[in-house]
Amino acid sequence: GAVVSQHPSWVICKSGTSVKIECRSLDFQATTMFWYRQFPKQSLMLMATSNEGSKATYEQGVEKDKFLINHASLTLSTLTVTSAHPEDSSFYICSASASLEFFGPGTRLTVL
Amino acid sequence: RKEVEQDPGPFNVPEGATVAFNCTYSNSASQSFFWYRQDCRKEPKLLMSVYSSGNEDGRFTAQLNRASQYISLLIRDSKLSDSATYLCVVGLDNYGQNFVFGPGTRLSVLP
Numbered sequence: 001g002a003v004v005s006q007h008p009s010w011v012i013c014k015s016g017t018s019v020k021i022e023c024r025s026l027d028f029q030a031t032t033m034f035w036y037r038q039f040p041k042q043s044l045m046l047m048a049t050s051n052e053g054s055k056a057t058y059e060q061g062v063e064k065d066k067f068l069i070n071h072a073s074l075t076l077s078t079l080t081v082t083s084a085h086p087e088d089s090s091f092y093i094c095s096a097s098a099s100l101e102f103f104g105p106g107t108r109l110t111v112l
Numbered sequence: 113r114k115e116v117e118q119d120p121g122p123f124n125v126p127e128g129a130t131v132a133f134n135c136t137y138s139n140s141a142s143q144s145f146f147w148y149r150q151d152c153r154k155e156p157k158l159l160m161s162v163y164s165s166g167n168e169d170g171r172f173t174a175q176l177n178r179a180s181q182y183i184s185l186l187i188r189d190s191k192l193s194d195s196a197t198y199l200c201v202v203g204l205d206n207y208g209q210n211f212v213f214g215p216g217t218r219l220s221v222l223p
Contacts, residue, residue: 003114036155036156038211043148043157043158044155045155046155091211093211093213101150101197101216103199103213105115105212106211106212
């Protein structure tokens with residue numbers, strides 16, 4: 001199966017700072033990447049869908065100015081949480097899709 | 113070796129059939145285990161948690177074998193609406209985060 005990586009796997013930051021999370025498809029070209037947010041013991045919440053070279057499509061209720069998504073190449077998408085606050089602390093998972101969808105290992109964000 | 117591996121699939125079964133999915137995980141420190149269902153172009157939804165004692169929810173039965181690091185999902189009397197991708201998910205803690213997703217197994221239930 002295909003491999004999707006995320007970096008960093010865990011980040012702790014101060015309130016007000018910005019954090020960038022990278023999602024890479026290591027052995028295939030992903031036309032579409034998805035960003036999810038995971039709340040404890042709940043299903044994933046889709047935040048946005050990102051197609052290479054175009055603007056991301058955000059789900060209702062997700063602030064596009066707070067969660068900046070860049071999908072500059074077929075193997076890399078980044079999610080930047082701007083001016084992070086403690087309520088942004090969560091587990092962020094990306095997935096990459098060509099025909100099938102493959103999930104990354106997730107990034108745990110803790111905002112102090 | 114990947115952390116979570118599943119049957120490659122796809123599984124094509126007739127309505128009413130019983131189908132079993134298998135999943136193995138490599139990290140013996142894993143604490144929590146789940147099956148998710150993902151419909152085409154939709155976000156994954158939690159189907160059920162998996163407990164050591166095994167658990168059942170209607171037509172769905174999940175089993176966990178910690179010694180063998182093996183998880184299974186059994187679907188009885190399959191319906192057309194069961195067609196989806198089933199993802200085995202292993203958590204590294206008990207808080208429902210730090211998940212590792214398996215690659216998923218596609219199920220198509222045929223009329």
